[in-house]
Amino acid sequence: MIAIPYLTALTTYFSYGLLFAFGQIRDLFRKIIDWSRANNLQGYAPICLGLEDFYTRRLYLRIQDCFGRPISSAPDAWFDVVERYSNDNNKTLKRTTKINRCLNLGSYNYLGFAAADEYCTPRAIEALKKYSPSTCSSRVDGGTTVLHNELEKSVAKFVGKPAAIVLGMGYVTNSAILPVLIGKGGLIISDSLNHNSIVNGARGSGATIRVFQHNTPSHLEEVLREHIAEGQPRTHRPWKKILVIVEGIYSMEGELCKLPEIIAVCKKYKAYTYLDEAHSIGAVGKTGRGVCELLGVDTADVDIMMGTFTKSFGSCGGYIAGSKELIQYLKYTCPAHLYATSISPPAAEQIISAIKVILGEDGSSRGAQKLAQIRKNSNFFRSELQKMGFEVLGDNDSPVMPIMLYNPAKIPAFSRECLKQNVAVVTVAFPATPLLLARARICISASHTKEDLIKGLEVISRVGDLVGIKYFPAEPKKQEERMVKLD
Amino acid sequence: MDVKLNTIASAVMDIVNTAIDWVTLAFDAPFARAVDFGVHIGVEGHLFLEGFLLVFILLLLSRKSFKPPKRPLTKEEINELCDEWVPESLIPPLTEEMQWEPPVLESDAGPHTIINGKEVVNFASANYSGLIGNEKLLESCTSALEKYGVGSCGPRSFFGTIDVHLDCEARIAKFLGTPDSVLYSYGISTTFSAIPAFCKKGDIIVVDEGVHWGIQNGLYLSRSTIVYFKHNDMESLQSTLEKITLENKRAKKLRHYIVVEAVYQNSGQIAPLDEIVRLKEKYRFRVLMDESNSLGVLGGSGRGLTEYYGIPIEKIDIITADMGHALATEGGFSTGNASVIGHQRLNSSAYLFSASLPPYLASAAITAIDFLEENPDLIMKLKENIAVLWEGLSVIPGLSIASNPHSPIVFLRLNNSTGTLKNDLRLLEDIADRVLKEDSVFVVASKRSSLDKCRLPVGIRLFVSAAHSESDLRKASESLKRVAASVLMGQSRMREE
Numbered sequence: 001m002i003a004i005p006y007l008t009a010l011t012t013y014f015s016y017g018l019l020f021a022f023g024q025i026r027d028l029f030r031k032i033i034d035w036s037r038a039n040n041l042q043g044y045a046p047i048c049l050g051l052e053d054f055y056t057r058r059l060y061l062r063i064q065d066c067f068g069r070p071i072s073s074a075p076d077a078w079f080d081v082v083e084r085y086s087n088d089n090n091k092t093l094k095r096t097t098k099i100n101r102c103l104n105l106g107s108y109n110y111l112g113f114a115a116a117d118e119y120c121t122p123r124a125i126e127a128l129k130k131y132s133p134s135t136c137s138s139r140v141d142g143g144t145t146v147l148h149n150e151l152e153k154s155v156a157k158f159v160g161k162p163a164a165i166v167l168g169m170g171y172v173t174n175s176a177i178l179p180v181l182i183g184k185g186g187l188i189i190s191d192s193l194n195h196n197s198i199v200n201g202a203r204g205s206g207a208t209i210r211v212f213q214h215n216t217p218s219h220l221e222e223v224l225r226e227h228i229a230e231g232q233p234r235t236h237r238p239w240k241k242i243l244v245i246v247e248g249i250y251s252m253e254g255e256l257c258k259l260p261e262i263i264a265v266c267k268k269y270k271a272y273t274y275l276d277e278a279h280s281i282g283a284v285g286k287t288g289r290g291v292c293e294l295l296g297v298d299t300a301d302v303d304i305m306m307g308t309f310t311k312s313f314g315s316c317g318g319y320i321a322g323s324k325e326l327i328q329y330l331k332y333t334c335p336a337h338l339y340a341t342s343i344s345p346p347a348a349e350q351i352i353s354a355i356k357v358i359l360g361e362d363g364s365s366r367g368a369q370k371l372a373q374i375r376k377n378s379n380f381f382r383s384e385l386q387k388m389g390f391e392v393l394g395d396n397d398s399p400v401m402p403i404m405l406y407n408p409a410k411i412p413a414f415s416r417e418c419l420k421q422n423v424a425v426v427t428v429a430f431p432a433t434p435l436l437l438a439r440a441r442i443c444i445s446a447s448h449t450k451e452d453l454i455k456g457l458e459v460i461s462r463v464g465d466l467v468g469i470k471y472f473p474a475e476p477k478k479q480e481e482r483m484v485k486l487d
Numbered sequence: 488m489d490v491k492l493n494t495i496a497s498a499v500m501d502i503v504n505t506a507i508d509w510v511t512l513a514f515d516a517p518f519a520r521a522v523d524f525g526v527h528i529g530v531e532g533h534l535f536l537e538g539f540l541l542v543f544i545l546l547l548l549s550r551k552s553f554k555p556p557k558r559p560l561t562k563e564e565i566n567e568l569c570d571e572w573v574p575e576s577l578i579p580p581l582t583e584e585m586q587w588e589p590p591v592l593e594s595d596a597g598p599h600t601i602i603n604g605k606e607v608v609n610f611a612s613a614n615y616s617g618l619i620g621n622e623k624l625l626e627s628c629t630s631a632l633e634k635y636g637v638g639s640c641g642p643r644s645f646f647g648t649i650d651v652h653l654d655c656e657a658r659i660a661k662f663l664g665t666p667d668s669v670l671y672s673y674g675i676s677t678t679f680s681a682i683p684a685f686c687k688k689g690d691i692i693v694v695d696e697g698v699h700w701g702i703q704n705g706l707y708l709s710r711s712t713i714v715y716f717k718h719n720d721m722e723s724l725q726s727t728l729e730k731i732t733l734e735n736k737r738a739k740k741l742r743h744y745i746v747v748e749a750v751y752q753n754s755g756q757i758a759p760l761d762e763i764v765r766l767k768e769k770y771r772f773r774v775l776m777d778e779s780n781s782l783g784v785l786g787g788s789g790r791g792l793t794e795y796y797g798i799p800i801e802k803i804d805i806i807t808a809d810m811g812h813a814l815a816t817e818g819g820f821s822t823g824n825a826s827v828i829g830h831q832r833l834n835s836s837a838y839l840f841s842a843s844l845p846p847y848l849a850s851a852a853i854t855a856i857d858f859l860e861e862n863p864d865l866i867m868k869l870k871e872n873i874a875v876l877w878e879g880l881s882v883i884p885g886l887s888i889a890s891n892p893h894s895p896i897v898f899l900r901l902n903n904s905t906g907t908l909k910n911d912l913r914l915l916e917d918i919a920d921r922v923l924k925e926d927s928v929f930v931v932a933s934k935r936s937s938l939d940k941c942r943l944p945v946g947i948r949l950f951v952s953a954a955h956s957e958s959d960l961r962k963a964s965e966s967l968k969r970v971a972a973s974v975l976m977g978q979s980r981m982r983e984e
Contacts, residue, residue: 044742044771044773045740045741045742045743047685047742047826047827047830048830053830053833053834056833056834060833067644067645068643068644068648069646069648070648070649070650070652070653071646071648071649071650072649072650073634073635074634074635074636075636075639075640075641075646075647075649076636079646081646082650095650095653104646106641106645106646107640107641107645107646107647108640108641108842109640113636113637113638114636114638114640115635115636116632116633116634116635116636117636120637121632121633121636121637124632124637125629125632125633128625128628128629128632128847129625129629130594130595131594131595131596132595132596132597132619132620132624132625132815133624133625133628133815133816133817133847133848133851134619134811134815134816134817134848134851135592135595135596135612135619136596136612136613136614136619136811136812136815137596137611137612137613137950139589140589140931140934141589141611141612141931141948142589142590142592142596142600142609142611142612142929142931143589143592143596143612144589144590144591144592145591145592145593145596146591146592146593149591168673168817169672169673169676169841170841170842171672171673171676171836171837171840171841172673172675172676172837175676175679175704176675176704179704179938180936180937180938181577181578195840196836196839196840197836197840197841200708200836203708204704204707204708224569225565225569226565228565228568228569228572229560229564229565229568229569238572239572239574240574240575241574241575241577242574269569270572270573270574271574272574272577303577304577308842309638310638310639310640310842311640313638314636314637314638314640315637315638315845316637316638316639316672316842316844316845325578325581326577326578328581328585328586329578329579329581329585331585332584332585332587333936333937333938334936335675335700335704335936335938335939336675338934338935338936339675339699339700339701339752339936340673340674340675340701341673341674341675341809341811341817344817344845344848346628346632346637346847347637347638347845350637350638424646426645426646
């Protein structure tokens with residue numbers, strides 16, 4: 001849980017208030033100027049009315065250059081960021097041909113499969129030549145190739161479930177599977193910090209949605225008891241089924257889910273569990289099998305396991321793993337399986353090869369090395385940041401570490417200063433996080449070397465001093481030097 | 488007459504006078520004359536009575552109204568309820584048709600493909616321009632794979648924007664003649680993310696009843712008021728628009744949209760765009776069009792339905808398309824004028840919260856568009872192929888063509904439906920299976936998800952490609968004729984028995 005210091009809260013509120021006031025004054029001038037000019041809407045209602053896009057126009061556009069930076073090389077440990085310039089105060093940004101070689105602390109590249117890999121890429125190119133970049137049809141028409149069946153078997157074996165179904169995009173997996181599993185008359189209880197795709201899928205299903213406090217199994221139990229006793233709203237009929245949705249690693253907090261306690265609660269009250277392992281599959285656990293392995297939970301206890309291949313496997317797509325009957329039913333009726341184009345064959349081959357590398361089936365120990373490297377890197381980076389006095393969130397072993405910024409002015413300051421010193425970081429603000437809790441999020445990769453991490457730490461420390469985000473007292477310097485000498 | 492009136496008037500006057508006397512008497516009289524219920528009481532009695540009444544009234548007001556006492560459930564009662572509750576199983580019991588497996592391809596999904604070791608003619612892939620297996624496409628993908636790897640490892644705002652994406656967006660915009668476009672990483676997510684970005688609660692959307700599931704899901708997520716009109720029926724559209732405009736005369740701030748597909752996936756019909764634009768301008772609705780199956784197919788140079796009808800593309804407000812059809816790649820895009828695109832970049836959930844398109848697929852899209860522009864004869868070839876197939880398929884007993892003669896999806900429907908969707912589907916799947924096994928022609932029956940609200944009839948779909956040769960097309964028509972005759976004759980004989 002984040003405890004924001006009192007003074008920081010006051011200054012953050014003040015900053016937002018000031019920005020809001022300035023925005024309103026500008027809007028007023030805009031209205032006055034627009035009176036004199038004719039508008040060309042011709043009787044159509046405007047797409048955005050009034051304050052609907054106030055945040056976008058007056059706050060986000062000021063710092064737009066910190067988001068959406070284009071790159072011109074593979075998103076590996078070091079990459080090329082393209083410089084952009086703006087002639088109209090950040091409203092539109094134009095590319096230049098100048099590039100900056102920067103350290104990549106922002107891409108989801110946990111096991112280092114992002115760039116061309118010596119084992120995976122030749123195989124992906126072979127699959128491309130054999131099957132072409134797309135099958136142009138859905139899985140039930142002419143889109144199932146030998147690769148797709150092999151991929152599903154391989155994923156099921158890796159995750160530890162009897163069967164799996166693979167779809168072409170992680171976002172669509174959640175949006176199209178939840179309406180199939182649960183409908184009107186069912187109850188979905190989801191963690192308060194779940195990802196937008198889960199929220200969309202839950203809304204699209206038509207079931208009643210309730211939220212429990214982030215990562216608090218006791219509150220989940222309370223909510224379950226209350227709702228089972230009361231039944232459906234207004235009619236008080238018993239619920240048809242209850243589905244509890246949690247994530248393995250929460251991408252904005254870097255925390256691991258308290259899976260054993262939550263599974264125990266769900267079993268006691270006969271609710272079904274849905275685990276979204278987008279960030280944790282392949283990145284945590286001794287052999288990379290995700291939070292279930294890390295926390296010692298039997299995969300048979302989780303009813304539906306979902307994950308994506310974008311983060312640890314360097315590809316695209318999402319999967320659902322479960323019992324054979326569940327997967328058979330989903331293949332019969334899931335709209336994304338019936339109507340959407342099947343996953344691209346080279347991407348499928350990349351996933352199969354990446355799984356082989358992780359399990360060591362390619363004949364080398366690169367997989368085990370990668371897993372050990374990412375664990376070492378994450379723990380080292382996190383402990384060093386904490387020693388410097390930054391407020392870092394997340395549990396040990398998690399490769400995602402958010403650094404709290406709080407103030408809206410510190411977001412562009414931190415981002416631009418780091419870029420000037422050739423370190424690329426990702427800053428996140430409203431609406432992905434609550435208004436007061438803006439943060440910079442670091443994602444560590446197995447392809448970062450020790451020198452890369454030390455350089456990153458130096459730059460972040462310097463910028464942190466400049467911007468003023470070392471909210472905690474730093475550890476005394478002598479101890480730090482001793483630690484570095486030992487390494 | 489007058490006398491009577493006089494008497495009445497005088498009587499009334501008398502009554503009024505007496506009343507006034509009484510009132511003045513009441514006011515002027517001293518307290519001692521107070522009388523209650525015919526009983527004389529003194530001043531003290533009067534005060535006591537009034538005081539008592541006042542206290543009584545105050546007491547009544549201060550009491551709470553009677554509510555039955557609230558008894559929250561005790562812990563034991565909740566435990567009991569929780570123990571008694573039995574959930575439904577997660578999935579319904581599996582039936583026989585759920586065990587069906589699709590045929591597995593062993594080579595690329597071009598006009599000829601290999602299934603179970605045998606070469607078959609492939610009518611199940613929407614490979615309209617025949618670009619699957621194209622040399623230039625494979626070359627550009629290979630170089631992109633070597634340079635960028637497979638995935639893009641991040642959403643567009645967090646270092647997932649690769650220069651190939653920006654080039655692809657600019658290329659698409661140049662091809663279609665719009666200022667800019669937005670690239671999505673998956674075809675089906677384009678519409679169900681673009682619609683909620685523009686339509687919010689309270690807006691009014693008029694939709695064709697035959698749209699595909701992506702659009703239906705987008706409409707449901709947008710929480711707007713949805714009105715359906717009959718499939719591809721312009722009169723139904725006009726009357727619906729008329730009705731809505733009459734009902735909502737005062738609502739100036741409500742946004743109004745019409746959502747149609749250029750070529751309908753569920754039936755192969757083509758939307759009459761000139762009519763729609765005329766109606767849209769008359770009633771002031773914005774149009775959102777899905778051009779997945781018309782890009783690279785309709786129009787002289789493949790620019791889609793607007794070129795086919797000769798309408799300037801600025802008249803259509805939002806165009807979305809799935810690139811997994813004519814462009815032989817994956818992903819989707821949306822285009823329109825600058826404010827529409829800018830709005831989507833900041834409000835569309837599948838763009839903001841999901842990883843971007845793998846760079847090799849974006850470079851495939853650029854190469855595909857370049858190829859289409861350089862070889863406009865592909866579109867002519869496709870048109871010829873569709874005509875040849877139509878000729879062959881129009882004389883099949885029991886099946887009739889339900890799609891438009893220019894549409895690349897040739898949709899065969901049963902003349903006499905068996906009555907239920909399931910049985911129709913079983914019959915059609917039977918035909919498709921036999922055609923594959925006996926004649927090595929790969930066609931598919933259109934399957935419907937249980938979540939799909941579309942009620943159009945199912946049928947057999949053939950996707951025509953510019954790479955099909957005439958012999959392929961004749962083979963398909965012959966085979967379908969033969970198998971359909973035997974299956975449907977057998978079925979009608981069974982019905983008679």
